[in-house]
Amino acid sequence: MKTVFEPTKGMTPADTSYCPGCTHGIAHRLIMEVLDERGLLGNTIGVVPIGCSINAHHFMNIDMCESTHGRAPAIATGIRRVHPDKVVFTYQGDGDLASIGAGEIVHAAHRGEKFSTFFINNAIYGMTGGQMAPTTLIGQKATTCVSGRTVEQAGMPLRMCEILSQIDCCVYAERVMLTTPANIRKAKKAINRALDVQLQGLGFGFVEFLSSCPTNWGLAPKDALKYVEEKMSAYYPVGVFKKPEGID
Amino acid sequence: MGKVLMKGNEAFAEAAIRAGCKCYFGYPITPQNEIPEYMSHELPKAGGAFVQAESELAAISMAYGAAAAGGRVFISTSSPGLSLMQEGLGFICSAEVPVVVLNVSRGGPGVGGIQPGQADYIQVTRGGYNGDCKIPVFAPAGIQECVDTIYKAFDIAEKYRNPVLIFADGMMGQMMEPVVLPEAKGITAVEDIPSVKPWAITGTDHHEGRNVVYSLRMQPDVLEAHVEHLFEKYDEAAKELVDYKAYSLDEAELVFVAFGTMSRLCMEAIEILGERGIKAGLIRPISLWPYPDAAFDLIPSTCKTVISTELNMGQMIFDVKNAVSGRFPVDFIGRTGGIVPSSLEIADRAEKILASRK
Numbered sequence: 001m002k003t004v005f006e007p008t009k010g011m012t013p014a015d016t017s018y019c020p021g022c023t024h025g026i027a028h029r030l031i032m033e034v035l036d037e038r039g040l041l042g043n044t045i046g047v048v049p050i051g052c053s054i055n056a057h058h059f060m061n062i063d064m065c066e067s068t069h070g071r072a073p074a075i076a077t078g079i080r081r082v083h084p085d086k087v088v089f090t091y092q093g094d095g096d097l098a099s100i101g102a103g104e105i106v107h108a109a110h111r112g113e114k115f116s117t118f119f120i121n122n123a124i125y126g127m128t129g130g131q132m133a134p135t136t137l138i139g140q141k142a143t144t145c146v147s148g149r150t151v152e153q154a155g156m157p158l159r160m161c162e163i164l165s166q167i168d169c170c171v172y173a174e175r176v177m178l179t180t181p182a183n184i185r186k187a188k189k190a191i192n193r194a195l196d197v198q199l200q201g202l203g204f205g206f207v208e209f210l211s212s213c214p215t216n217w218g219l220a221p222k223d224a225l226k227y228v229e230e231k232m233s234a235y236y237p238v239g240v241f242k243k244p245e246g247i248d
Numbered sequence: 249m250g251k252v253l254m255k256g257n258e259a260f261a262e263a264a265i266r267a268g269c270k271c272y273f274g275y276p277i278t279p280q281n282e283i284p285e286y287m288s289h290e291l292p293k294a295g296g297a298f299v300q301a302e303s304e305l306a307a308i309s310m311a312y313g314a315a316a317a318g319g320r321v322f323i324s325t326s327s328p329g330l331s332l333m334q335e336g337l338g339f340i341c342s343a344e345v346p347v348v349v350l351n352v353s354r355g356g357p358g359v360g361g362i363q364p365g366q367a368d369y370i371q372v373t374r375g376g377y378n379g380d381c382k383i384p385v386f387a388p389a390g391i392q393e394c395v396d397t398i399y400k401a402f403d404i405a406e407k408y409r410n411p412v413l414i415f416a417d418g419m420m421g422q423m424m425e426p427v428v429l430p431e432a433k434g435i436t437a438v439e440d441i442p443s444v445k446p447w448a449i450t451g452t453d454h455h456e457g458r459n460v461v462y463s464l465r466m467q468p469d470v471l472e473a474h475v476e477h478l479f480e481k482y483d484e485a486a487k488e489l490v491d492y493k494a495y496s497l498d499e500a501e502l503v504f505v506a507f508g509t510m511s512r513l514c515m516e517a518i519e520i521l522g523e524r525g526i527k528a529g530l531i532r533p534i535s536l537w538p539y540p541d542a543a544f545d546l547i548p549s550t551c552k553t554v555i556s557t558e559l560n561m562g563q564m565i566f567d568v569k570n571a572v573s574g575r576f577p578v579d580f581i582g583r584t585g586g587i588v589p590s591s592l593e594i595a596d597r598a599e600k601i602l603a604s605r606k
Contacts, residue, residue: 044451045449045450063449063450063459065312065449065460065461066343068336071305071306074310075316076313077299078309078313078317078321079314079316079317081297081299082317082318082441083450086450086451103302103305104309
């Protein structure tokens, strides 16, 4: 009998620990599917952050290490020096990457580190229970801004793709959203591009995934996806910010 | 190989290269800057990798990543930089990864100054990191000893899968002494890492099963069991690694306790006191954790005072009091802020203390 579909070997059989409607599961599976399709699972080392996805190593069926909060790009820098010929990536949320780890991500990009960073932006701290992140939208409610974020109190949300694409040795930056089948296919394409950039040694590659957090947003899963499409992507436009020549 | 005259910091860097160091990550901070400078041009020649990190936080994190991936890793810093590395050190203990750390220490607190100090004693022996963990700490008293300690430290770190810290004050980093450099071991080839370190994250094609290096343990019973496992290692390390030297304790009326640069000054003070007809001895702890409590059993009944002699306001003195355990009076001589006293000053102060205890 011809196999028409099978789950990727890149995911372990474990049930994920994520809330219903959370898009971490989609991002995990996409990254693992791409590595599997390209025959790279056994030659890949991943770094997971502090946050909900610290648990990613229970689900991603590859060698991984946990990270101190925000330091994943520095940790991947170290791994890369020992294993220059393997695939290395960090998987980080927005509190981890854009707040406490803002220094490490900027300098990994600045050095042109030859690994890929997959950035899950759901505009809130998930694991700790819904506090404001640097990426929280103006007006968005969180447990540390219960009436909604204001510019006066907390400034404007950080746009990481826009910031990193200004850095010369960050050669690839793209923002995608995990909402519809068409957008998920675009996200998969972006993961492939990031790996192409890494395997060709072109420099640092960055993919930002606009993601949902129904639990901490207080929205039903379907409404949360609508929020990503309507509200988040209005402030965080999706698309390719930077791409080297020769990467399709 | 014969003796060569080298500046401490450069000799320390060369010792790490000869021990097979694959990666060095550093951030500029005085008085250890010659180490990253030396590493930047010499480590790549030996086949290793140098990265100038954006901060000490990043340097310790890079060290963790490289070590988790199976590389031999050396990092160095000075006191305020070590404060920034505390997050990583505790995490690395928990994740059980070997890293060798050199602190070429200076005066504090805060930015403090850049002259030699030993005011990080409590930090290096007790940690600024959170949680239950321990790091073996060695305090060499000269460039040769520091070179030999760094060379051996990698094997100790790998045996116990734990950081090892070398506490050399700024005096040792900046002075020059003749040194015999050890044989170069060469760097473990990347394809050999899985057989040497089967736990390392090298990609699942390269070892049995799947390797994950981690710290998070959400279940209290699982975390407690892990900490108990760490402490079984520490118990074994405490027995194996404890080290000290004792000098002229026979019939000593006063016994200095000092490490690093201060121990050398105490050796001179012992001579000066001898000329004055005072019998003085020295206990020099070489391992600061584990602390050599047993050395204090050697103090003779003729002793009137045990003097903790430090480049700080009195930090090791708590370990000295614990080891002396009420058997003798414990006194203190110290200078801080980067001031290194003369051996004459130490002798004079010791003589006064002794007179007050008679």
